[in-house]
Amino acid sequence: xxxxxxxxxxxxxxxxxxxxxxxxxxxxxxxxxxxxxxxxxxxxxxxxxxxxxxxxxxxxxxxxxxxxxxxxxxxxxxxxxxxxxxxxxxxxxxxxxxxxxxxxxxxxxxxxxxxxxxxxxxxxxxxxxxxxxxxxxxxxxxxxxxxxxxxxxxxxxxxxxxxxxxxxxxxxxxxxxxxxxxxxxxxxxxxxxxxxxxxxxxxxxxxxxxxxxxxxxxxxxxxxxxxxxxxxxxxxxxxxxxxxxxxxxxxxxxxxxxxxxxxxxxxxxxxxxxxxxxxxxxxxxxxxxxxxxxxxxxxxxxxxxxxxxxxxxxxxxxxxxxxxxxxxxxxxxxxxxxxxxxxxxxxxxxxxxxxxxx
Amino acid sequence: xxxxxxxxxxxxxxxxxxxxxxxxxxxxxxxxxxxxxxxxxxxxxxxxxxxxxxxxxxxxxxxxxxxxxxxxxxxxxxxxxxxxxxxxxxxxxxxxxxxxxxxxxxxxxxxxxxxxxxxxxxxxxxxxxxxxxxxxxxxxxxxxxxxxxxxxxxxxxxxxxxxxxxxxxxxxxxxxxxxxxxxxxxxxxxxxxxxxxxxxxxxxxxxxxxxxxxxxxxxxxxxxxxxxxxxxxxxxxxxxxxxxxxxxxxxxxxxxxxxxxxxxxxxxxxxxxxxxxxxxxxxxxxxxxxxxxxxxxxxxxxxxxxxxxxxxxxxxxxxxxxxxxxxxxxxxxxxxxxxxxxxxxxxxxxxxxxxxxx
Numbered sequence: 204x205x206x207x208x209x210x211x212x213x214x215x216x217x218x219x220x221x222x223x224x225x226x227x228x229x230x231x232x233x234x235x236x237x238x239x240x241x242x243x244x245x246x247x248x249x250x251x252x253x254x255x256x257x258x259x260x261x262x263x264x265x266x267x268x269x270x271x272x273x274x275x276x277x278x279x280x281x282x283x284x285x286x287x288x289x290x291x292x293x294x295x296x297x298x299x300x301x302x303x304x305x306x307x308x309x310x311x312x313x314x315x316x317x318x319x320x321x322x323x324x325x326x327x328x329x330x331x332x333x334x335x336x337x338x339x340x341x342x343x344x345x346x347x348x349x350x351x352x353x354x355x356x357x358x359x360x361x362x363x364x365x366x367x368x369x370x371x372x373x374x375x376x377x378x379x380x381x382x383x384x385x386x387x388x389x390x391x392x393x394x395x396x397x398x399x400x401x402x403x404x405x406x407x408x409x410x411x412x413x414x415x416x417x418x419x420x421x422x423x424x425x426x427x428x429x430x431x432x433x434x435x436x437x438x439x440x441x442x443x444x445x446x447x448x449x450x451x452x453x454x455x456x457x458x459x460x461x462x463x464x465x466x467x468x469x470x471x472x473x474x475x476x477x478x479x480x481x482x483x484x485x486x487x488x489x490x491x492x493x494x495x496x497x498x499x500x501x502x503x504x505x506x507x508x509x510x511x512x513x514x515x516x517x518x519x520x521x522x523x524x525x526x527x528x529x530x531x532x533x534x535x536x537x538x539x540x541x542x543x544x545x546x547x548x549x550x551x552x553x554x555x556x557x558x559x560x561x
Numbered sequence: 562x563x564x565x566x567x568x569x570x571x572x573x574x575x576x577x578x579x580x581x582x583x584x585x586x587x588x589x590x591x592x593x594x595x596x597x598x599x600x601x602x603x604x605x606x607x608x609x610x611x612x613x614x615x616x617x618x619x620x621x622x623x624x625x626x627x628x629x630x631x632x633x634x635x636x637x638x639x640x641x642x643x644x645x646x647x648x649x650x651x652x653x654x655x656x657x658x659x660x661x662x663x664x665x666x667x668x669x670x671x672x673x674x675x676x677x678x679x680x681x682x683x684x685x686x687x688x689x690x691x692x693x694x695x696x697x698x699x700x701x702x703x704x705x706x707x708x709x710x711x712x713x714x715x716x717x718x719x720x721x722x723x724x725x726x727x728x729x730x731x732x733x734x735x736x737x738x739x740x741x742x743x744x745x746x747x748x749x750x751x752x753x754x755x756x757x758x759x760x761x762x763x764x765x766x767x768x769x770x771x772x773x774x775x776x777x778x779x780x781x782x783x784x785x786x787x788x789x790x791x792x793x794x795x796x797x798x799x800x801x802x803x804x805x806x807x808x809x810x811x812x813x814x815x816x817x818x819x820x821x822x823x824x825x826x827x828x829x830x831x832x833x834x835x836x837x838x839x840x841x842x843x844x845x846x847x848x849x850x851x852x853x854x855x856x857x858x859x860x861x862x863x864x865x866x867x868x869x870x871x872x873x874x875x876x877x878x879x880x881x882x883x884x885x886x887x888x889x890x891x892x893x894x895x896x897x898x899x900x901x902x903x904x905x906x907x908x909x910x911x912x913x914x915x916x917x918x919x
Contacts, residue, residue, distance in 0.1 A: 249611070529860050538592035539592070
């Protein structure tokens, strides 16, 4: 642990949502303190962090002071403006590094990166106008899905094209933003690998989880996923290739479709991932601690789990079920401390431990 | 959950050490925020709490403002001055209640309370001077142990009397403070029960842990403890009697000696307890969350564990072993964020999950 930050050092976290919140708690278990940077007032992460800066990503003074107050910077979301990163990086290391952000901030760049690694993706095409969309649909066919290249998450910035008639409206939905057309692929289920790479290049993966989405938002993750031994191995190996190619430091989420022809990469997220929340109650070292271990230069946990888990997101008025959930045995609650419940808003999650018989 | 505090309510915690720190983290998982009251600067709990007041227990203004800012008050240690409690209680409920504090603040009161419940304790006598000590030693015999009635913890404020010749020095060690002479009892091992009682009177206990002390400080807790089924039942039932008699709300630690003649109560602590730290990695609802559930009026977790655990305290220069501990599989680290390592100081603990074969 010669390159490791000293105990008591400060980790700067860009973003004050639930991921920053759970990262801060994990950092505390290892003896580090966190400073949250977040434009919105009273962020959930601030309730369990040593310090909070409330300022925008265009506030040069605040960014400079923030970078001066911390020993390393990490983040809970990938859409951080490049100009802000430039200011921060002059003063302080950012982990995971800029290359991972550059690639994951743009769906087209990401798809090209993945294909360049020899990994399977859905067919895709760069869309700038009706002509390029028509050409792409002629090749890829309908149904397909049009997505903004940047700033989409939880199904936002996406339009389905069921038949060619839907194309003009889908393009209009992009509001002129650069977009990507993705062909549909036939898959039996979706899984994700939560993988990590340490400062010394060591790699550790959690067993893949099986994800079920509802209305474009993750609903449940179940571990273990339905996978053959060779599929499981493929998933872990391809995650390792992505990490090594990016010279990555931290936790990365890789979403995969399971198809008869093999695993297809849907997308990558250069951060802790909703589909890794099960690790909080299934493993001695969860994904949040794993990420902190990587960014401070500690050895990684080995990714082993002691229990099978089903994670369920609590979205919007799922919060009305709290009185029942609070009474349920083997059910670990994780609420995010958000003041206002809104439809589609992630308010918390529960991890249900599956007891093995006998 | 009709009597429960609203989500987002503020829990005031008296004391900013590691117990307050882990209570604050647990409260966050349930959607509550914590305000720490602590005389010492930069308390460990403050690193993961929404707010910290740094002020003494004689600061009427600070106590009043603190009580006005929170919805319920709890504490991480039992030696809170009565005057401070009087001020706080005028404005805000204190849970666990005053009776538990009154009894556990004085070893003599506590012993009388336990005997009054029909529970076994070591033989004891109130000591105020040499004459009362001589009389007590004549009855109880040596070896025995002289303890201050108030403010002792982790072996502090105690003097052993191996032979009658040690008596004058032991009494001098008390510096004139009221004291208690306790006879030695022969026991095979020490266990503790972490028990909880909710606002509606519901009771839940964790399976007893087996404790090993070194130099008067807890070293390890192992779950399950070596106990017969009837011993296990006795331990849980007597903890329930204590909770009900005190009309208790929160988590209580009960230390017990296992003797051929049955269980003997050593002492009780009206708070989360070092010997309950194993629950963080053995249960879906740990002792810290259990305590928060009780004080906010939520239903309790059922106390079931999914894994067997050995907890080991990291004391003083045990921190030098951190590089090895960080690499160990199935080892969950919990550091306390204390700036200075001192001999005998609790710096953290590890929970090692014991995998069941097959």
